Amino acid sequence: MRRWLSIAVASLVSCTAAAQLPDALKPFVKQDAPVLVLEHVRVIDGTGAPARDDQTVVIDHGKIASVSAQTANPNIPEGATVLDLTGKTVFPGLVGMHEHLFYPLPDGGPGLLPLYGEMADSAPRLYLAGGVTAARTAGSVEPYTDISVKQLIDAGRMPGPKLFLTSPYLEGSPAIGPQLHTLTGPDDAARLVNYWAAEGITSFKAYMHITPQELKAAIDAAHAHGLKITGHLCAVGFQEAAALGIDNLEHGLVVDTEFTPGKQEGVCPGQHEGQAALAKLDVEGPQIQGTIHDLIAHHVAVTSTLAIFESFVPNRPPMSEEMRVRASLLPDAWGSYTMTRAVIAEHADSSIAGRMLQMEMQFEHDFVKQGGMLMAGCDPTGYGGVLPGFGDQRNLELLAEAGFTPEEAIHIATENGAIWLGEDNHFGTIAAGKDADLVVVDGNPSKNIADVEKVDTVYKDGIGYDPQKLIASVRGLVGLR
Numbered sequence: 001m002r003r004w005l006s007i008a009v010a011s012l013v014s015c016t017a018a019a020q021l022p023d024a025l026k027p028f029v030k031q032d033a034p035v036l037v038l039e040h041v042r043v044i045d046g047t048g049a050p051a052r053d054d055q056t057v058v059i060d061h062g063k064i065a066s067v068s069a070q071t072a073n074p075n076i077p078e079g080a081t082v083l084d085l086t087g088k089t090v091f092p093g094l095v096g097m098h099e100h101l102f103y104p105l106p107d108g109g110p111g112l113l114p115l116y117g118e119m120a121d122s123a124p125r126l127y128l129a130g131g132v133t134a135a136r137t138a139g140s141v142e143p144y145t146d147i148s149v150k151q152l153i154d155a156g157r158m159p160g161p162k163l164f165l166t167s168p169y170l171e172g173s174p175a176i177g178p179q180l181h182t183l184t185g186p187d188d189a190a191r192l193v194n195y196w197a198a199e200g201i202t203s204f205k206a207y208m209h210i211t212p213q214e215l216k217a218a219i220d221a222a223h224a225h226g227l228k229i230t231g232h233l234c235a236v237g238f239q240e241a242a243a244l245g246i247d248n249l250e251h252g253l254v255v256d257t258e259f260t261p262g263k264q265e266g267v268c269p270g271q272h273e274g275q276a277a278l279a280k281l282d283v284e285g286p287q288i289q290g291t292i293h294d295l296i297a298h299h300v301a302v303t304s305t306l307a308i309f310e311s312f313v314p315n316r317p318p319m320s321e322e323m324r325v326r327a328s329l330l331p332d333a334w335g336s337y338t339m340t341r342a343v344i345a346e347h348a349d350s351s352i353a354g355r356m357l358q359m360e361m362q363f364e365h366d367f368v369k370q371g372g373m374l375m376a377g378c379d380p381t382g383y384g385g386v387l388p389g390f391g392d393q394r395n396l397e398l399l400a401e402a403g404f405t406p407e408e409a410i411h412i413a414t415e416n417g418a419i420w421l422g423e424d425n426h427f428g429t430i431a432a433g434k435d436a437d438l439v440v441v442d443g444n445p446s447k448n449i450a451d452v453e454k455v456d457t458v459y460k461d462g463i464g465y466d467p468q469k470l471i472a473s474v475r476g477l478v479g480l481r
């Protein structure tokens with residue numbers, strides 16, 4: 001009788017706990033204990049501090065209650081679920097700062113438009129599976145879908161990261177692609193900022209052909225709402241944008257056109273021309289160092305997107321990286337990716353993409369060492385192959401290749417993004433009082449950064465998601481939906 005009673009009580013307790021977990025999330029959740037203790041775990045806390053072995057992390061109703069050395073014998077709350085994580089490492093959930101919800105549709109062939117498809121099903125799940133628990137969308141092609149997806153995630157009706165929505169592209173003329181609006185002038189730029197702010201968008205994205213006058217109007221309108229604006233610029237150089245008051249520049253040096261000979265004020269000379277000019281410069285020389293100093297003086301953050309640049313370098317990334325994502329892709333999208341990759345490899349002799357990647361890495365390293373604020377994101381665009389979540393992990397590996405310690409790379413991809421978003425009181429580091437947004441991986445990324453790919457569990461607000469179930473649920477869908 002007593003035995004039956006305790007089973008009844010136990011099932012009552014687990015029902016209570018389960019009742020808090022929405023049905024839509026259940027298929028992906030492996031851990032939803034209200035009080036959870038991670039024991040014997042290595043902690044990389046997101047501040048850039050060295051990894052600490054054999055720690056105890058206590059999670060209480062979605063928040064981190066304490067982090068302490070295992071020997072300190074922390075107060076283990078009554079009834080807590082205790083996990084022995086010997087051999088595993090925990091770091092903060094990634095704060096992805098260039099995380100579109102769209103992806104290039106497979107190449108349609110001659111005469112067809114280049115289109116990006118909204119990946120409302122696959123992108124949120126793959127971000128979460130890859131350890132991204134907060135994501136800024138950094139430019140939208142389907143803003144109302146982005147808004148709906150955020151609402152569904154926040155309501156517990158679908159799995160995904162905490163989304164921080166960015167506006168549709170504020171693009172000048174000619175717009176790159178038919179899915180973007182073409183600004184007609186400064187008034188139009190301010191009008192759009194005001195409109196999207198009213199719709200609940202919390203940051204803005206300026207794009208390649210925006211003019212200095214339009215950018216100034218957009219910056220002033222965004223700041224009037226207390227909101228920030230970033231840009232992937234071309235017609236406006238980096239120092240000019242800093243002087244106009246922009247808050248963040250996407251991609252870094254390789255899209256800066258200010259050193260292109262004969263560049264006309266407010267005109268994009270073309271990204272290829274810009275890069276050809278950059279290739280002749282030395283990152284340690286006075287021109288690029290001058291830009292670094294200027295961005296830091298104006299408190300302009302830079303978002304690192306090394307994974308997308310790597311995809312243009314002949315025979316990079318290693319095919320092992322791509323085999324990892326193959327099953328997630330629509331077969332046509334995989335075919336389209338491999339065809340373009342082959343064309344890039346064929347033109348290896350004349351390619352400057354390898355030099356661009358190396359210069360970008362050097363620029364980002366110098367920028368940080370001199371006090372600049374670097375963040376990271378995966379930017380799942382280009383010609384494909386860089387996928388949500390997977391691309392964020394690859395970016396960490398490339399930051400390490402750029403000379404950052406693994407702990408510094410994780411800091412760039414966690415705490416820095418949280419600070420920019422104004423959310424660092426809630427997430428971005430592993431500390432008492434923060435949201436339990438955590439990534440548990442097998443191995444030790446502080447010794448081998450590639451271990452960030454070995455995700456065991458992703459916690460968002462203390463709910464532990466199974467990455468394999470999230471990935472399996474959208475198998476073959478990237479490039480389709």
Ligand SMILES: [Zn+2]
Pocket residue numbers: 098100138139379381
């Ligand atoms: Zn982008």
